[in-house]
Amino acid sequence: MNHTDYPRFAVVGHPNKGKSSIVASLAMDDAIAISDTPGTTTRKARYPLKVDGETLYELIDTPGFQRARQVLAWLREHETDASRRHEVVREFVNIHKGDARFHDEIELLEPIMEGAGIIYVVDGSKPYGEEYEAEMEILRWTGQPSMALINRIDEEDYTEDWKRALGGYFQMIRTYDPMHATLSQHLKILESMAQLREEWTPQVKASIALFERYHAMMRERSAAAIAKLLYRALSHVERLALKEGEAVEDAKKRIASRYKQHLRSFEVETQKRIEYIWNHQHLKKQQEQMRLEGLDLFSKESASVFGLTRKELLVTGASSGAVTGAGIDLAFAGHTFFAGGIIGAVVGGVGAYMAFNELADIKVLGRKIGRRTLQMGPMQNRNFPYILLGRILFHTTTVAQLSHAVRHSVNFEMDEHFRERWLTDTRRKKLEKYHKQFRQAKRIDENVLAEYEALVLEILDTLLGEG
Amino acid sequence: MQLKRYLDLYALLQQDRSSREERRTFGLSEAVRGKDAAEQLRAWTEAHQTSLPRPLLSEQVESVLYHATLLLGIVAFLLGIVTAAGLLNYSGKEPVNLVYFLAVAVLLPLVTMVLALIAMFRANRARNFLVHISPAYWMTRIIGFFDRKGSMKFNTVPLNPLILNWVIIRRSQLLALLFAIGMLLTLLGVVATRDIAFAWSTTLQIDAAQFHAFIEALAFPWRGWLPSAVPSLALVEQSHYFRLGGKLSETMVSHAAMLGAWWKFLAMATFVYAVLLRFGMYMLAGWGLSRAIRRSMPAIDGADVLLRDMNEPLITTHPDEKNLSSNTLQESLYTRTDAKLMPSYDAVVGWAIPEETLVSLCDAFSVTASECREAGGNRTLEEDSHTLETLRGTVLLFVKAWEPPTMDFADFLEAVSKRVSKVIVVPVGTPKEGYAADARHKAVWERKLALLDYPNVWMLR
Numbered sequence: 050m051n052h053t054d055y056p057r058f059a060v061v062g063h064p065n066k067g068k069s070s071i072v073a074s075l076a077m078d079d080a081i082a083i084s085d086t087p088g089t090t091t092r093k094a095r096y097p098l099k100v101d102g103e104t105l106y107e108l109i110d111t112p113g114f115q116r117a118r119q120v121l122a123w124l125r126e127h128e129t130d131a132s133r134r135h136e137v138v139r140e141f142v143n144i145h146k147g148d149a150r151f152h153d154e155i156e157l158l159e160p161i162m163e164g165a166g167i168i169y170v171v172d173g174s175k176p177y178g179e180e181y182e183a184e185m186e187i188l189r190w191t192g193q194p195s196m197a198l199i200n201r202i203d204e205e206d207y208t209e210d211w212k213r214a215l216g217g218y219f220q221m222i223r224t225y226d227p228m229h230a231t232l233s234q235h236l237k238i239l240e241s242m243a244q245l246r247e248e249w250t251p252q253v254k255a256s257i258a259l260f261e262r263y264h265a266m267m268r269e270r271s272a273a274a275i276a277k278l279l280y281r282a283l284s285h286v287e288r289l290a291l292k293e294g295e296a297v298e299d300a301k302k303r304i305a306s307r308y309k310q311h312l313r314s315f316e317v318e319t320q321k322r323i324e325y326i327w328n329h330q331h332l333k334k335q336q337e338q339m340r341l342e343g344l345d346l347f348s349k350e351s352a353s354v355f356g357l358t359r360k361e362l363l364v365t366g367a368s369s370g371a372v373t374g375a376g377i378d379l380a381f382a383g384h385t386f387f388a389g390g391i392i393g394a395v396v397g398g399v400g401a402y403m404a405f406n407e408l409a410d411i412k413v414l415g416r417k418i419g420r421r422t423l424q425m426g427p428m429q430n431r432n433f434p435y436i437l438l439g440r441i442l443f444h445t446t447t448v449a450q451l452s453h454a455v456r457h458s459v460n461f462e463m464d465e466h467f468r469e470r471w472l473t474d475t476r477r478k479k480l481e482k483y484h485k486q487f488r489q490a491k492r493i494d495e496n497v498l499a500e501y502e503a504l505v506l507e508i509l510d511t512l513l514g515e516g
Numbered sequence: 517m518q519l520k521r522y523l524d525l526y527a528l529l530q531q532d533r534s535s536r537e538e539r540r541t542f543g544l545s546e547a548v549r550g551k552d553a554a555e556q557l558r559a560w561t562e563a564h565q566t567s568l569p570r571p572l573l574s575e576q577v578e579s580v581l582y583h584a585t586l587l588l589g590i591v592a593f594l595l596g597i598v599t600a601a602g603l604l605n606y607s608g609k610e611p612v613n614l615v616y617f618l619a620v621a622v623l624l625p626l627v628t629m630v631l632a633l634i635a636m637f638r639a640n641r642a643r644n645f646l647v648h649i650s651p652a653y654w655m656t657r658i659i660g661f662f663d664r665k666g667s668m669k670f671n672t673v674p675l676n677p678l679i680l681n682w683v684i685i686r687r688s689q690l691l692a693l694l695f696a697i698g699m700l701l702t703l704l705g706v707v708a709t710r711d712i713a714f715a716w717s718t719t720l721q722i723d724a725a726q727f728h729a730f731i732e733a734l735a736f737p738w739r740g741w742l743p744s745a746v747p748s749l750a751l752v753e754q755s756h757y758f759r760l761g762g763k764l765s766e767t768m769v770s771h772a773a774m775l776g777a778w779w780k781f782l783a784m785a786t787f788v789y790a791v792l793l794r795f796g797m798y799m800l801a802g803w804g805l806s807r808a809i810r811r812s813m814p815a816i817d818g819a820d821v822l823l824r825d826m827n828e829p830l831i832t833t834h835p836d837e838k839n840l841s842s843n844t845l846q847e848s849l850y851t852r853t854d855a856k857l858m859p860s861y862d863a864v865v866g867w868a869i870p871e872e873t874l875v876s877l878c879d880a881f882s883v884t885a886s887e888c889r890e891a892g893g894n895r896t897l898e899e900d901s902h903t904l905e906t907l908r909g910t911v912l913l914f915v916k917a918w919e920p921p922t923m924d925f926a927d928f929l930e931a932v933s934k935r936v937s938k939v940i941v942v943p944v945g946t947p948k949e950g951y952a953a954d955a956r957h958k959a960v961w962e963r964k965l966a967l968l969d970y971p972n973v974w975m976l977r
Contacts (some may be wrong), residue, residue, distance in 0.1 A: 063919070063920075063921045063922075064922060065920040065960070073832075076833040076834070078833055078834050080834070094835060095835055096829070096833055096834065096835055097833070097835070098832075098833050099830075099831070099832045099833075100829050100830070100831055101540060101544065101829055101830050102830075108833075113922070114922065115922045115923035115924060116922070116923050116924045116927070117922075118892075118896070118897060118924055119897065119924065119927075122896065122897055138950065150923075153923075172918075175918045175919070175946065176946055178868050178893065178916065178919065179868060179870075179893035179894035180868040180892055180893045180894070180919065183894070205946065205948055258829060259829075260831075262829070262831075263831045266824075266828055266831075269824075270821075270824060272819060273821075273824075277820075328833075336900050436892075457625045495811065495814065495815055
């Protein structure tokens with residue numbers, strides 16, 4: 050590989066100061082090994098940002114300094130001229146390549162001596178110590194462009210102390226919290242990296258535009274997956290052949306259970322797809338089966354957190370019924386004295402109110418020809434689409450905002466005000482128009498699904514602060 | 517676009533394990549660049565068809581459809597023959613009423629073609645009455661009934677209503693076409709082998725001139741270039757037949773040879789209205805089916821993701837090969853631990869802890885020592901060596917709990933442990949924490965000491 054084609058940045062520092070977390074966050078890779086055990090990273094690992102196979106820049110995760118004072122002592126011993134210090138470092142690397150004592154130092158110095166920029170990571174939540182001086186001095190000797198990133202791992206704040214200490218060694222100092230970094234914070238760090246060396250600016254700037262596009266693509270893909278989930282779940286029809294001598298009531302229970310199970314599996318499949326889209330395949334959850342903290346899709350709690358209230362449901366049903374009725378009025382050029390709209394509103398509203406807890410009708414088919422089959426679906430409950438949509442939007446926003454540096458179990462804690470953040474009256478009316486079509490289990494035109502997808506994307510953008 | 521492509525794509529997406537890289541590479545190839553979604557999917561299907569298990573799902577489904585259509589087609593053809601033979605049945609006592617024949621050869625096709633056109637406009641609907649009354653629809657139902665065990669794969673076919681409707685419409689046109697061909701061939705056969713006298717008869721108050729005008733209108737497509745197939749007014753007048761009386765008029769009998777001249781008109785009417793127009797409908801249905809398949813291909817489950825993967829730039833930030841750099845350290849529990857400190861020690865050393873802080877630490881932990889030394893930090897290795905030389909007996913070694921042990925520390929600890937009888941490592945917290953070390957940080961030190969396993973090194977829990 051030609052090492053001069055694109056900018057490279059070696060992420061270096063003391064052991065256990067969050068280098069891998071920074072790389073995981075900047076590379077959006079949740080597979081990078083991160084641990085609170087020092088020495089987890091034993092070899093340098095390269096994380097190139099590639100677009101269609103072409104590398105724009107590369108991040109290099111490195112092990113931490115282990116014997117910095119010994120390396121510095123060696124360098125000082127071999128120093129002849131201050132202007133040739135980087136050559137002394139190169140000599141050190143060449144001489145000690147196979148030396149197990151300096152394995153980690155060689156791993157981290159090698160890419161720097163090949164031209165990589167330095168991103169030096171420190172923990173701003175812990176006090177500055179003199180033991181850092183040796184490694185900062187070594188990095189200064191390399192002569193490469195450098196930036197210090199203050200990563201606050203814990204609550205305490207020693208950022209100002211660190212800034213004073215780092216100021217003498219690095220071109221620029223930035224703070225970055227890989228566990229909670231937003232896209233704009235991520236891009237700001239890239240902006241800083243672009244300034245490290247003039248030749249690197251165009252490629253790193255291009256990667257900033259690319260990351261913005263990448264984020265937009267992930268939102269669009271999520272919206273497509275969510276739209277498909279809603280259509281699939283609402284139009285799903287479950288069929289079950291009655292067993293020999295089986296009572297219809299027993300079979301009804303069986304089909305209801307299967308119907309629910311299928312809908313749950315659609316939700317889980319989509320959740321996994323969303324996690325894949327946002328590069329969170331390794332996400333650990335507190336509740337793998339139920340997800341969303343054990344809140345089952347069909348539970349009352351789920352309905353109360355994500356669903357509509359009876360009043361909202363009444364309004365939604367009434368307005369939807371009124372639209373249908375108004376169509377009749379229009380057909381009769383208003384000669385119905387708008388009775389269609391009024392009747393439609395009343396029927397729709399009462400229907401929605403009464404069917405608050407009902408999911409779907411169960412019909413017995415083929416009673417006359419002897420081969421009896423039960424059919425359940427499509428979904429008739431007007432509240433269900435909002436529950437399902439609310440849950441998947443909640444899951445998506447949580448996953449989308451989750452740092453790739455997180456390695457502990459993620460608890461999808463419920464936010465009771467989540468619904469208020471996205472479900473406005475206008476949106477509910479727009480959504481209901483599509484939900485009504487989905488509930489009819491007819492083939493939906495691709496354009497209709499695309500319109501619904503656009504609506505979901507708009508909601509998602511609002512929730513993710515992009516709208 | 518063929519049904520085969522649709523079914524092959526469905527089967528491919530069902531089993532597809534291709535990576536995003538493979539999909540994007542294909543998306544950038546000349547085969548698909550700049551083409552519409554359906555064409556891209558078609559190209560993908562063609563390129564990956566070899567990975568499908570044999571026999572192909574599309575071959576199985578098309579074979580079932582072909583055999584069912586063949587069977588129904590033969591039935592329709594025979595029905596056309598039987599119908600025409602019945603309509604042309606001539607006993608010699610009465611002429612053949614050509615109005616019957618025209619009703620079946622012209623009116624019936626026109627009516628069914630109008631219904632077919634309506635069905636085409638409504639093809640998007642799942643419940644399409646006009647489709648459901650077609651024999652081809654019942655053909656699919658019958659196949660489905662006999663395929664309950666799924667051996668013919670017909671019930672598992674994921675055809676959406678749009679495609680299914682067009683499949684039925686197209687096959688209905690084919691059956692009607694075969695029926696018409698059967699009628700036309702029978703007409704020609706009967707005319708060639710028998711002497712038939714055609715006449716027209718109706719209860720309606722229609723005179724010969726009106727009927728002639730109607731005939732002229734029907735013959736519009738061919739009257740310009742085949743005038744012999746357009747009956748004259750004289751022929752129409754002479755072939756007007758009234759049942760009343762039960763016998764032929766004398767004029768009619770005297771012009772019996774002329775009455776047979778109707779056959780050309782009937783043959784052309786059958787050919788144009790029942791065969792040619794139907795063939796046009798068949799072609800139109802073929803176009804509609806192809807369009808429906810093109811529209812439906814991107815709606816197959818997984819096709820939207822495939823299209824996105826092919827057309828959106830592939831942005832990766834992962835290494836090409838997952839590096840196995842993680843060093844899994846064993847969760848060892850360090851056994852050489854002290855629960856509390858003694859009031860005095862031979863020496864107290866602070867690793868990267870300045871001497872003034874060390875004094876505060878000794879106060880905080882209520883320990884005294886004859887020697888209080890700093891090591892590590894920004895001190896040189898020589899200075900550490902001097903410190904080492906002063907150490908003896910039991911040494912208390914304070915370390916910053918939040919700074920994980922480096923190999924620099926391990927080297928120093930090894931050297932100390934070789935010089936003295938006992939070393940007690942005490943991880944301490946920050947002054948803000950009141951020097952109390954965080955359990956997480958302590959655990960890190962504990963694991964490291966367990967790994968180093970120096971026999972006379974102890975740790976304060």
